[in-house]
Amino acid sequence: MKVIHIAGWSGSGKTTFILKLCSHLVHRGRTATIKHIGSHYCALPLGKDTTLHFEAGADPAVGIDDEKTSAVFHGICLDDALNLLSDSGVRYAVLEGFKGMPFQKVHIGILDGPYLLKNPEVSEVLSVLDQFDDWYTxxxxxxxxxxxxxxxxxxxxxxxxxxxxxxxxxxxxxxxxxxxxxxxxxxxxxxxxxxxxxxxxxxxxxxxxxxxxxxxxxxxxxxxxxxxxxx
Structure with a gap:
């Protein structure tokens, strides 16, 4: 599984870039995203069964409706999330945030530190996919x-x-x-x-x-x- 790490400050355009990138990657293989939610918590709907399951200790608490499957885990370890994606057959994992992680990065906006690409076009990322880090399980x-x-x-x-x-x-x-x-x-x-x-x-x-x-x-x-x- 390739790990494509997108880093940049809030408001730099990371999410817009990731949306464009994912729309191309999905045609090459199963694609997933992991976002570091640093400024707020992802709230669960109050009083709903899956929320109550989670609060009771279910790990994960899984809900399936007519459109999707949602799973909520208690763990907050990035390694565990990447293992889960690799185990399920994901070929491209796009990370948003996690600036301190030592993966090959795409910098969006003004950001210090090492990077593979800075403010690229999506086509530039697609042309060097082999240079991004691998995650194996x-x-x-x-x-x-x-x-x-x-x-x-x-x-x-x-x-x-x-x-x-x-x-x-x-x-x-x-x-x-x-x-x-x-x-x-x-x-x-x-x-x-x-x-x-x-x-x-x-x-x-x-x-x-x-x-x-x-x-x-x-x-x-x-x-x-x-x-x-x-x-």
Whole structure:
């Protein structure tokens, strides 16, 4: 999942820009937004059942009507929200606010700090989507492979590493090495960059037509990662 971080001061035009950007991104893949509501709270309707459920501790409290599904969570952790979006198969997560987060940013208006683009046109953002940060979860990667290769069997493995860059380079080599193997329909070898404790999750998934004949290929790839983590 790509994280496209839009930052700027209130009144700078962030929301207008995001609306334009989302209208294009939805044609490329499932798109979601997360907004930091800093100046006010998102009020729940008083006395309604879902509000009462939430106040009673339901986490989340979910309501479904004829037009939409609404869910309210007690947690306020951005990581948890991004995990939820990735798990559900979102391809593009657009953040509004959260200026202190270290993602590649699009600055709107006058704002200090590093950025990838400043006051761009939407077309400029679309042209450099590959340069924005990735957010990986096992379920998100599984959904990618399942959608791209329906009917295939998916092998998956997850672990932790302490050397992000070394593992990132190895994942690229594994995808190059196994990507052309006729026995493998699709592959994802990815390491998640964002970590609070210096342990980076690494994921390996392969889509295969014949799981019994091809399992050895998958386990050889796992061994490459395990050797890398021990060396």
């Amino acid at each position: 096992p379920s998100g990667l599984m959904k990618e492979l399942t959608d791209e290769y329906p009917g295939c069997h998916i092998f998956s493995w997850a672990g932790y590493v302490t050397d992000y860059q070394k593992t990132k380079d190895l994942c690229s080599r594994i995808e190059d090495e196994y990507g052309d193997d006729p026995l493998i329909a699709g592959i994802r070898a990815r390491v998640h960059r964002w970590s609070d404790d210096g342990r980076y999750p690494v994921y390996l998934l392969m889509a295969m037509n014949n799981p019994f004949a091809d399992a050895a290929i998958f386990f050889r790839a796992i061994q490459k990662i395990e050797v890398c983590t021990l060396s």
